[in-house]
Amino acid sequence: MRKIQMVDLKGQYKNIKERVDSSIMNVIETTAFVNGPEVHQFQKEFEDYLGVKHVIPCANGTDALQIAMMGLGLMPGDEVITADFTFAATVEVIALLQLTPVLVDVDPVNFNIDIEAIKKAITPKTKAIVPVHLFGLAANMDEIMEVAKEHNLYVIEDNAQGIGADYTSKDGTKQKTGTIGHVASTSFFPSKNLGCYGDGGAIFTNDDDLAHIIRGIVNHGMYERYHHDVVGVNSRLDSIQAAVLRAKLPHLDDYNKARKIAAQKYSEAFKNHKNIITPTGCGNCSNEEIDGCNCHVYHQYTLKIVDADRDALVKHLNEKEIPCGVYYPIPLHLQKAYQDERYKEEDFKVTNQLVKEVISLPMHTELDDEQIDYITKTVIEFMENN
Numbered sequence: 192m193r194k195i196q197m198v199d200l201k202g203q204y205k206n207i208k209e210r211v212d213s214s215i216m217n218v219i220e221t222t223a224f225v226n227g228p229e230v231h232q233f234q235k236e237f238e239d240y241l242g243v244k245h246v247i248p249c250a251n252g253t254d255a256l257q258i259a260m261m262g263l264g265l266m267p268g269d270e271v272i273t274a275d276f277t278f279a280a281t282v283e284v285i286a287l288l289q290l291t292p293v294l295v296d297v298d299p300v301n302f303n304i305d306i307e308a309i310k311k312a313i314t315p316k317t318k319a320i321v322p323v324h325l326f327g328l329a330a331n332m333d334e335i336m337e338v339a340k341e342h343n344l345y346v347i348e349d350n351a352q353g354i355g356a357d358y359t360s361k362d363g364t365k366q367k368t369g370t371i372g373h374v375a376s377t378s379f380f381p382s383k384n385l386g387c388y389g390d391g392g393a394i395f396t397n398d399d400d401l402a403h404i405i406r407g408i409v410n411h412g413m414y415e416r417y418h419h420d421v422v423g424v425n426s427r428l429d430s431i432q433a434a435v436l437r438a439k440l441p442h443l444d445d446y447n448k449a450r451k452i453a454a455q456k457y458s459e460a461f462k463n464h465k466n467i468i469t470p471t472g473c474g475n476c477s478n479e480e481i482d483g484c485n486c487h488v489y490h491q492y493t494l495k496i497v498d499a500d501r502d503a504l505v506k507h508l509n510e511k512e513i514p515c516g517v518y519y520p521i522p523l524h525l526q527k528a529y530q531d532e533r534y535k536e537e538d539f540k541v542t543n544q545l546v547k548e549v550i551s552l553p554m555h556t557e558l559d560d561e562q563i564d565y566i567t568k569t570v571i572e573f574m575e576n577n
């Protein structure tokens with residue numbers, strides 16, 4: 192059996208090596224290292240793929256979130272509601288901009304931001320909601336957009352983990368995640384579903400005016416050369432990274448499908464196990480069929496281990512050379528940097544519990560049946576003997 196990796200970037204590279212190598216060499220030959228034609232072409236191709244009017248490439252997914260918030264003109268003291276159970280970048284940029292992060296609990300079934308908790312957290316100072324399509328599963332955008340509309344709030348989708356997922360609305364319309372809110376961010380960090388070979392990110396929006404503002408912000412607040420109209424940042428996507436992304440974008444749907452097939456094999460093996468809860472779909476679909484709803488792109492395949500010792504399982508898997516991860520081990524509201532005396536523990540029942548139960552298994556495009564078999568058997572064996 193091939194050695195199991197949490198993410199197998201080398202295996203994926205081998206299948207697209209020729210295209211990637213020649214594109215990278217081409218950038219080097221032309222020396223258009225920053226904002227070269229590859230960046231522009233990737234932007235257009237990505238806009239087409241997503242069905243969104245504007246993609247603005249930038250340096251990473253954290254910058255993308257920050258720039259989206261700057262573009263919306265959020266001001267110090269404005270409150271921004273986001274999930275307590277996500278990667279820290281989401282809350283970090285809110286705090287950096289001196290906005291007030293308001294962390295709220297998540298749903299115990301799909302791990303995404305809890306709509307009732309959002310409603311409870313809204314005050315006259317609330318300006319925006321940041322849903323995260325966590326682990327690749329689309330958040331409940333219908334309800335989030337409805338709450339936002341009612342209270343006149345912006346919605347900024349953190350789509351770093353959900354690239355390529357479709358969100359199906361109650362009325363049956365399908366849209367890519369990241370194209371539903373006012374603005375969205377994504378990351379091309381190598382391990383993301385569409386990863387480059389370094390850092391990269393992008394902002395998406397259908398709003399022409401906002402896109403214009405953001406294009407200036409990423410480039411030192413310049414709309415005309417050496418005229419700085421607003422305080423901006425320097426956040427660019429390298430041409431070499433864009434070349435890699437152009438080589439990978441045509442395969443993204445196949446990559447996501449490979450992840451989904453692996454996820455379904457895992458879930459099939461774990462089904463009916465009383466201590467293992469497998470991931471669900473968006474709720475608007477049945478998640479049974481591979482060609483059905485595409486609401487989950489399995490950035491992570493995350494189980495809940497209930498009434499059993501999750502940490503002992505992690506240790507056991509590591510001993511058996513099966514990498515695994517706990518995303519995330521500490522709720523954000525308990526992190527030193529993001530504590531706030533207004534938070535009450537009883538408002539975070541779900542995240543406080545999830546951090547003890549979740550475990551993410553190896554998930555990438557190159558998992559084979561033998562590896563999946565070995566992983567599922569090792570997990571089940573351990574659960575039955577402990």
Ligand SMILES: *Cc1c(COP(=O)(O)O)cnc(C)c1O
Pocket residue numbers: 251252253254277278280281323349351352377378379380390391392
């Ligand atoms: C990866 C990630 C980010 C940050 O992306 P970088 O490119 O690493 O800056 C932000 N939010 C979420 C949910 C992520 O998973």
